[in-house]
Amino acid sequence: MSEMLYWQALNRAMDAEMAADETVLTLGEDVGLYGGTYRVTEGLMAKYGEWRVRDTPISENSFTGLGVGAAMLGLRPVVEIMTINFALFAMDAIVNMAAKIPFMSGGQFPMPLTIRMPGGVAKQLGAQHSQRLEHMLMNVPGLRIVVPATPQDAYWQLRQAIRSDDPILVLEHELLYFSKGDVDEATLAPPIHQAVARRRGRDITCIAYSRMLPLALQAAETLAAEGIELTVIDPRSLSPIDWDTCVRAVEQTHRCLIVEEDCRFAGAGAEFAATLQERCFYLLDAPIQRVAGMDIPTPFNGTLEAASIPRGEHIVQAARQMMAQQ
Amino acid sequence: MKAEITMPVLSDTMQTGRLTRWNKAVGEVIKKGEAVAEVETDKAILDVEAFADGFLAGPLAAVDTDIPVRQVIGYIADTPEATKTDSGGAARVAATTAPPAPPSAAPGAVPEKKTAPPDTQQPTAPAAAATPPDTAPSEKPASPLPPHTPTAAAAALQPPHAGGLQASPYARALARDLELDLSQVKPGPDGIIHAAQVLASALAPEDADLRRGPPYTIERPSMLRAAVARNMSATLDTPTFLISSRFATAPLHAAAKQAGLSLTLALTRACALTVAEDPWFNQVWTRQGLAKRSRVDVGIAVDTGDGLITPVLRDAASRPLKELVEDWRILLGKVKKGRIYPEDYQGASFYLSNLGVFPEVERFNAIVPVGASAILAVAAAGSDGRADFTLSCDHRVIFGADAARFLQRLGKRLEDLSWLATGEGGL
Incomplete structure (x- = not known):
């Protein structure tokens, strides 16, 4: 067990998998010589050579497609797309190829492809970034x-993604790369798509993922001082979602609050709310609520940018309101 | 610009207040600190004071409705024009034509719902109110929702359930399991029945079934009466015992008269001094432990004609009698005017109930209010000149021998009245 940053945990995971399996390779913009925009592939080129750590041209659809082809033929590529915003160029490779080929080939082609991409609102990068x-x-x-919301999960889930024969997207958050946490490289990881309760409380189940998780945990502390106890569930995976863990939590608190940084409309929160009301309707004591990002392109202005996504106080406020109704 | 006037929180226990009247009409000038409205709380009628100079603006909450604390009941505008642009009349129209559950949709079934027009319930979230999921999708992009008020109005916008009764799914399921009739459950402050209300109703003693008896009508009790009923029910968990003695009251009566005191006040002082000698009588049982109070505050039951109230004389054992006399005069004045505040009637550590003015009452016993460990009931003096003194005690704190010694000391104090004439902080 040692304390490390989120990006370091990812770097350790890459290193461990590349050392364990020589079919693992990584490719993307600046992953080689430069060591990755967020240092995730730092030192790997020196250690594993330029065949396995490949710098690519600025052409997301091409190098993601290259990853798809490599995976079809038995390699385990880890494609890094510099930010999720650029993944829009690679949609054909991701949606039409990676997601479809195993299905359309009747399972003849596996797709052990991992695509890593940072996303989220960082600091004034503009609406397109x-x-x-x-x-x-x-x-x-x-x-x-x-x-993954913690360095430990970043380490575990990246390793598990690389070992999986299905296409897996690892969504990293730009503001989490420099968050610190304990990483135990020896313990057996929980299943990659399993949700976990980060905190137990009797009043409200708060479902928060990625960077919203630390916000929710902080809000839970504030609320606990006021006597409102939150269970905080980290789903860890958005596809598939570990419904059983969520349902069990909501069954105990009878109230559910979902926090997402992404836009509110037709978002992950909508999926959580819809399915949880299907499964927990008779145990709900209040309408399921969402705290979410605004349905607008992210403003560049720092104040407006901060106002467009959830902050801790919004979670506190929403929870108070849910409890004040009764 | 308009600022909100909200239902004030006037005591720890206050959840709703009944708006009894508006002292001003929409458009009238109001001064900071002026009473713009009156609210009936647990025990009193209180003023809602204006927090700023300006003009009263609508929509105003309807009179004679129970309104949750902190809910907006009206507005103060800084210009007379601002009151005109959104007059009370216009608001009323809006209230009755607004699609989401106008109060008139369920006139009889859920009277508690009739609080304020819906448009006053969420005045701070117009964007949220403008885009409920069932409105035209074309409205959506025009007003993106701020992240912190995503569905602020969701609860308020729910269509009423068939029969006008709104209950959460969990509340319904619980009621079914507990075989409770939901129509008998009082909704929460938001007008919706939640699990908490179902459970409270399940734990509360069942109402008598009146259907087989004579015809009847249901009348809403005054807030004061309802509060007394609630407080008395809350004492059911207190294990009590009674202990009685008979003392001559004539000497006290005479000495009090000479000292210019009412008998009630003289009795209060006698009790306070006796309590001060045995701190057990000034303690109360709490879940955390025994609360030991450092001052004797005596609550005195007063008949208001319409109910019961217990003004409290603070520090009744050690302050000069002169101060107590003055305090008592002020408190009685407040009771008479119905302007008594929670700090005037809450928090006594010992209680006194004197029915000595009813010569027919030979003896009675009183109920120990929550927050105290004992109450003394004093009846009228009999033909032998002695009156019955019955002490009700919380047995978790006070034991029989303590109570016996208390009466012993009180008896001596009623014989030797030197404390009244001169010593111990006399007049």
Whole structure:
């Protein structure tokens, strides 16, 4: 067990998998010589050579397609797309190829492809560089999506993604790369798509993923001081979603609050709310609520940018309101 | 610009207040600190004071409705024009034509719902109110929702359930399991029945079934009466015992008269001094432990004609009698005017109930209010000149021998009245 940053945990995971399996390779813009925009592939080129750590031209559809082809033929490529915003160029490779080929080939072609991409609102990168897009990707059957919120999960889930024979998107958050946490490299990881309760409380189940998780945990502390106790569920995976864990929590609190940084409309929160009301309707004591990003392109202005996505106080406020009704 | 006037929180226990009257009409000038409306709370009628100079603006909450604390009841505008642009009349029209559950949709079934027009319930979230999921989708992009008020009005916008009764799914399921009739459950402050209300109703003693008896009508009790009923029911968990003695009251009566005191006040002082000698009588049982109070505050039951109230004389054991006399005069004045505040009647550590003015009452016993460990009931003096003194005690705090010694000391104090004439902070 040692304390490390989120990007370091990803780097350790890459290193471990590349050392364990020589079919693992990584490719993307600046992953080689430069070591990755967020340092995730730092030192790998020196260690594993330029055949396995490949710098690519600025052409997302091409190098993601290259990853698809490599995966079809038995390699385990890890494609890094510099930010999720650029994944829009690679949609054909991701949606039409990676997600479809195993299905359309009747399972003749496996797809052990991992695509890593940072996303989320960072600090004034403008509307075209601040998107989350997980709700877009959740709508593609055949893809799996994990959203590690802690260095430990980043380490575990990247390793598990690389070992999986299905196409998995690892959505990293730009503001989480420098968050710190304990990473135990020896313990057996929980299943990659399993949700976990980060905190237990009797009043409200708060479902929060990626960077919203630390916000929710902080809000839970504030609320606990006022006597409102939150259970905080980290789903860890957005496709598939571990419904059983969510349902069990909501059954105990009878109230549910979902926090997402992505836009509210037709988002992950909508999916959580819809399915949880189907499964928990008779145990709900209040309407399921969402705290979500605004349905607008992210403003560049720093104040407006901050106001367009959830903050801790919004979670506190929403929870208070849910409890004040009764 | 308009600022909100909200239902004030006037005590810890206050959840709703009944708006009894508006002192001003829409458009009238109001001064900061002026009473713009009156609210009936648990025990009193209180003023809602204006927090700023300006003009009263609508929509105003309807009179004679129970309104949750902190809910907006009206507005103060800084210009007379601002009151005109959104007059009370216009608001009323809006209230009755607004699609989401106008109060008139369920006139009889859920009277508690009739609080304020819906448009006053969420005045701070117009964007949220403008885009419920069932409105035309074309409206959506025009007003993106701020993240913190995503569905602020969701609860308020729910269409009423068939029969006008709104209950959460969990509340319904619980009611079914507990075989409770939901129509008998009082909704929460938002007008919706939640699990908490179902459970409270399940734990509350069942109402008598009156259907087989004579015909009847149901009348809403005054807030004061309802509060007394609630407080008395809350004492059911207190294990009590009674202990009685008979003391001559004539000497006290005479000495009090000489000192210019009412008998009630003289008795209060006698009790306070006796309590001060044995701190057990000034303690109360709480879940955390025994609360030991450092001051004797005596609550005195007063008949208001319409109910019961217990003004409290603070520090009744050690302050000069002169101060107590003055305090008592002020408190009685407040009771008479119905302008008594929670700090005037809450928090006594010992209680006194004197029915000595009814010569027919030979003896009675009183109920120990929550927050105290004992109450003394004093009846009228009999033909032998002695009156019955019955002490009700919380047995978790006070034991029989303590109570016996208390009466012993009180008896001596009623014989030797030197404390009244001179010593111990006398007049």
